[in-house]
Structure formats: structure tokens, C-alpha cells
Amino acid sequence: MNYYQLKITLELKTDIYFDEVTEKLSILLNKSMLYNDYLKSIHKVNTYKLYVFEGLSPFERDKTYKKGNFYMTRLRCIDEFIAQSFRECLKNTNTNEFEVLSVDIEKIIFRPVKEIYNVTPAIASIEGKPWTNNMDIEIIKNSINSNTLKKIKIINGLEKVLEHDMIKAIEVKNIKPIAFKYKGKKLIGNKFNIKINEDDLSQMMAYIAISTGLLEKNSLGYGYCLCKYS
Structure with a gap:
């Protein structure tokens, strides 16, 4: 068993408080899906999407992520095609909050x-x-x-x-x-x-x-x- 993990490096365009992070990242990912017909199709279907992403790191102790700083998030899925599609689409995607600087992908072998x-x-x-x-x-x-x-x-x-x-x-x-x-x-x-x-x-x-x-x-x-x- 294996899965795919994307490491997405971002620059913040504005301050974001910690309880807004998942919403802002989901906006970025949803926007990227519009650039790929397959990702667009699964975005519209009301079922399990079978991918997940974390928040931003490094964590800010005052709970506010700062404009101009660089952060990373990771996205995981089990489908290589979805992972590769996200990588290509994210390279061309920016929002009011994020500029995407790089997207790296790795295959991770599951261990017990x-x-x-x-x-x-x-x-x-x-x-x-x-x-x-x-x-x-x-x-x-x-x-x-x-x-x-x-x-x-x-x-x-x-x-x-x-x-x-x-x-x-x-x-x-x-x-x-x-x-x-x-x-x-x-x-x-x-x-x-x-x-x-x-x-x-x-x-x-x-x-x-x-x-x-x-x-x-x-x-x-x-x-x-x-x-x-x-």
C-alpha cells in the first residue's frame, strides 16, 4: 500500500488567523481544480473526495500567520493521477491569500x-x-x-x-x-x-x-x- 503526498510551499499575501486557515486553503485547492476536467468533475460530486490536507507550518504561537512569510501545507491522496493533477494545477493557482511558490510530490510506502x-x-x-x-x-x-x-x-x-x-x-x-x-x-x-x-x-x-x-x-x-x- 502507498499514497502520494504533495508539499506545497506558499507565500502569504495577507495575515490569516488560525481558525481561518482550513477555509482559505480549501479555496486555493478548489480554485486549482477548475483547471483540470477530472478534478473539476470530482469537485462537483457529492461523495468522499478521498484527499486531505493539513494546516500551515510552521505553527505561529500567537495564532496569526503573517503576510510576507513562507509556509508549507501537505496534501495526501491514494490516486497518483489526482496527485499529479493537483501538482500541475496548483503551480498556476493563486488567491487573495496565497501565492504558490512550489509543489513537490512524493510516493510514501505505508508501514504498519x-x-x-x-x-x-x-x-x-x-x-x-x-x-x-x-x-x-x-x-x-x-x-x-x-x-x-x-x-x-x-x-x-x-x-x-x-x-x-x-x-x-x-x-x-x-x-x-x-x-x-x-x-x-x-x-x-x-x-x-x-x-x-x-x-x-x-x-x-x-x-x-x-x-x-x-x-x-x-x-x-x-x-x-x-x-x-x-
Whole structure:
């Protein structure tokens, strides 16, 4: 198993506060997709987009990313054609907030992991409301497993029902829910440390979470994961 990672170097044209970063980056990526017929087609479809991106690095301690400074973000996906298409399109894309300076791509071979943790908030909608850490932890475990298995079914074209629990243990890292801005509203998410079972399907599920994002709204920059290897 492998996935593709784009390292995108950017210069900021204006200051951006941390809770606006994912929205501004998604605007950049969405604009780039208009330059490619295939990317444009998947942008319009209401389904899992199967890519995810992180925020900006290096992190600013005062939570404000500065005009004129250089930053990096990373985008991941499992489809080489999508990765190459993004690379070519992003080279020609700028917004009011970003000038794209360079886009590099690398192929990453998946190795077994013992733990994943998301560095951008992961979003789960439970009966139309965001999951928060005062709710039952079993609800979010079920959501994580179900969401990841649905992505596996889409990727592999499977019709059969998949049921599995990849989670050996889970910990909510934030004391209160994390809010980010999007189109004048707030999206509420959480950060998790998840210990992964060793069996093959659990490892496949971890691979999907790492390469395409944990839970929902990954194409808006939510659920970007890092990992600890076995």
C-alpha cells in the first residue's frame, strides 16, 4: 500500500488567523481544480473526495500567520493521477491569500502503525449535530470505524457490508471542542489519539485514515493524521 503526498510551499499575501486557515486553503485547492476536467468533475460530486490536507507550518504561537512569510501545507491522496493533477494545477493557482511558490510530490510506502492522531480537527455529525467530548465515546468509535469502512468500499468498489473495529484504545486530546470558520459558520471538531489493532483490516483502515483523512469533510482540511509506527 502507498499514497502520494504533495508539499506545497506558499507565500502569504495577507495575515490569516488560525481558525481561518482550513477555509482559505480549501479555496486555493478548489480554485486549482477548475483547471483540470477530472478534478473539476470530482469537485462537483457529492461523495468522499478521498484527499486531505493539513494546516500551515510552521505553527505561529500567537495564532496569526503573517503576510510576507513562507509556509508549507501537505496534501495526501491514494490516486497518483489526482496527485499529479493537483501538482500541475496548483503551480498556476493563486488567491487573495496565497501565492504558490512550489509543489513537490512524493510516493510514501505505508508501514504498519500502532497509533494515529489527527492534527487538524476531525468532524463527526451525529443526528445533525457535531460530536463533542461530553457524549458517549462509543458513538465516535462507531463513527470512525463506519466512515473508514465506507471509504474502503468506495475505493475497492465493494457492495458487501463491512464491519470491523480497528480501535484498540482512543483518547480525546482537547478539553473543549475546536471551532474553525467556514463560509460564515463554525465547524466543530476534536483531536484524537487512536491506538490501532494489529490485524490486516485494522491496518488497512489506518492506512485509509492517514491517506484520505479521519471522519468527515477531509477535502476541507479536517482529520489530517500523523502516526506512530509499529
